[in-house]
Amino acid sequence: MRIPFVQIDAFAGQPFEGNPAAVMPLAAWLDDAVLQAIGAENNLAETAFILPDTSGANDGEEADFELRWFTPATEVVLCGHATLASGHFVLSSDPALDVVRFRTRKAGVLEVARKGDGYELALPAWGPSPKPLPAIVAALGLEGAVETLWHEGRYGVIVLEHADQIRALDPDFRRLAAEGDVLTIVTAPGDDSDVISRVFAPGAGIDEDPVTGSAHAVIVPYWTRRLGRDHFTAYQASTRGGRLTCRLDGDRVILGGTCVTVIEGTFFL
Numbered sequence: 001m002r003i004p005f006v007q008i009d010a011f012a013g014q015p016f017e018g019n020p021a022a023v024m025p026l027a028a029w030l031d032d033a034v035l036q037a038i039g040a041e042n043n044l045a046e047t048a049f050i051l052p053d054t055s056g057a058n059d060g061e062e063a064d065f066e067l068r069w070f071t072p073a074t075e076v077v078l079c080g081h082a083t084l085a086s087g088h089f090v091l092s093s094d095p096a097l098d099v100v101r102f103r104t105r106k107a108g109v110l111e112v113a114r115k116g117d118g119y120e121l122a123l124p125a126w127g128p129s130p131k132p133l134p135a136i137v138a139a140l141g142l143e144g145a146v147e148t149l150w151h152e153g154r155y156g157v158i159v160l161e162h163a164d165q166i167r168a169l170d171p172d173f174r175r176l177a178a179e180g181d182v183l184t185i186v187t188a189p190g191d192d193s194d195v196i197s198r199v200f201a202p203g204a205g206i207d208e209d210p211v212t213g214s215a216h217a218v219i220v221p222y223w224t225r226r227l228g229r230d231h232f233t234a235y236q237a238s239t240r241g242g243r244l245t246c247r248l249d250g251d252r253v254i255l256g257g258t259c260v261t262v263i264e265g266t267f268f269l
Contacts, residue, residue: 007263008085011242019211021082039070046082063103073205080213087112088259118258127221139175163191177202194232211242
């Protein structure tokens with residue numbers, strides 16, 4: 001079997017920035033074990049598999065493609081950067097299209113639309129609630145935090161005071177992994193952006209994720225409330241780094257960014 005393979009840097013202005021994702025279009029779903037093995041073989045934060053949607057909008061929401069995401073270790077509920085990459089893959093292949101919609105298994109229908117030289121990605125707004133997270137705070141090597149919050153999708157949010165605290169983080173990844181498949185988001189007011197963050201997911205096989213759309217689905221409701229406005233700029237301060245525009249629109253978080261295709265090829269199975 002020959003499967004097209006495209007590697008795309010999402011939330012990137014040039015190659016080697018942002019978060020790389022593999023996008024692999026399928027004619028039919030393969031066994032889950034095979035999809036997971038491909039994700040492990042690609043060894044990227046996410047491999048996105050897309051398939052033309054033939055469901056007929058049984059739930060009342062039309063979509064163009066089905067979409068699933070796999071890390072090297074597990075299938076995930078929501079992945080923003082690989083959705084943006086999938087949108088780039090579809091829209092750059094057909095200049096006549098302005099919008100593409102993806103049906104997902106647990107995050108509903110997600111949309112990617114052209115916006116200037118880039119795209120806007122619509123994700124569900126998953127606002128977190130206050131909750132003590134002492135084990136995560138300790139694993140991050142922090143004495144304390146301004147706030148700790150939680151979303152039931154297993155997103156932990158640690159709010160700090162300064163951007164330099166974010167940049168200086170040196171987590172104990174083994175201790176973080178012991179908390180299970182949790183996406184740990186550490187965030188603070190930015191220095192060259194409104195908001196800065198870093199994201200860690202060792203329990204899902206990713207020590208540090210370069211730029212994380214789903215993390216912003218969680219922190220955008222928090223920061224818009226705290227900043228007192230419905231939009232802001234964000235920077236995720238990983239080694240690769242990535243910049244996003246963020247906006248809250250009702251029950252949707254709208255993330256803006258650009259993508260760069262860096263590899264095209266064929267996966268042999």
